[in-house]
Amino acid sequence: MILFAGSLHLGLIYGLMALGIYVTFRILNTPDLTTDGSFTLGLAASASLTVLGMPGWGILCGILSGALAGSVTGILQTKMDIHPILSGILTMSALYTVNLYVLGDRSNLSLLGSPHLFSMAVSYFPNIPKDVTRFFVSFFFCLACFALLAWFFQTHLGLCIRATGNNDDMVRASSIDVDAMRIIATAIANACVGFSGAVAAQYQGFADISSGVGMMVVGLASVIIGEVFFGRRSVTVGFVSAVCGSIIYRLIIALALKSNFFPAYALKLVSALIVIAALSLPALKSRFQLASARREAKRHARG
Secondary structure: OHHHHHHHHHHHHHHHHHHHHHHHHHHOOOOOOOHHHHHHHHHHHHHHHHHOOOHHHHHHHHHHHHHHHHHHHHHHHHOOOOOHHHHHHHHHHHHHHHHHHHOOOOOEEEOOOOOOHHHHHHHHOOOOOHHHHHHHHHHHHHHHHHHHHHHHOOOHHHHHHHHHHHOHHHHHHOOOOHHHHHHHHHHHHHHHHHHHHHHHHHHHOEEEOOOOOOHHHHHHHHHHHHHHHHOOOOHHHHHHHHHHHHHHHHHHHHHHHHOOOOOHHHHHHHHHHHHHHHHHHHHHHHHHHHHHHHHHHHHHHHO
């Protein structure tokens, strides 16, 4: 039960990041490696302001700082004509120094003794079990982000972004600023990632400069696993599948580490194997169906 509760909490928190990954990976069809840096930036901003007694502002600044990081990546892609992958790497590399500065030239920052949103919610509802309260806080943040994204991508601007991801030449022929659409979409995606980092800092009670390492893999795994169960349908269903995929991913990780088959330091290896398996599943499925169709054709030919 404790294992499931922890996986559910972390799945919802990292589900915010999965929503951002879905925007760039599926809607915009553009690889974005800013995630590792923008997650840590949101983490650092939230922790620094929480220590100063402003946890609410910490969440907001985590969102805004992630959006700013995404905007920089978008500008490098569109205005400087730098390859999308390289743009993300450059921004992520630069954010390492920025994150250290935000953390006060420290590699980690503890929130021990500093009130944050999770501890405040627990104190406001003392008669409710602690894990239940923390779940509702995580669920509220995830639901709010999902609802905003689902609404936004039904608006005119959101539809323009979706069209840009499908066919930017057609959108450009319609006199829509493709560069602006890409910058806005990248900013929104990394705002979700920064939001995830901001909430994670207050959930775990500390911020570390290396917390964002491998977050791109985590988010990608969540999106792919969700699509295995839900398929690739509408954008709204895609957002739901990304969050559900995040929860399933955290549960798989927890079960794998609990089995004692993998040591605790093998977390990144397990994550990579999960992504490989999730990405390979559609190809293996199609090959299996093709092989079955060929065997069936041969059987009919012999008959």
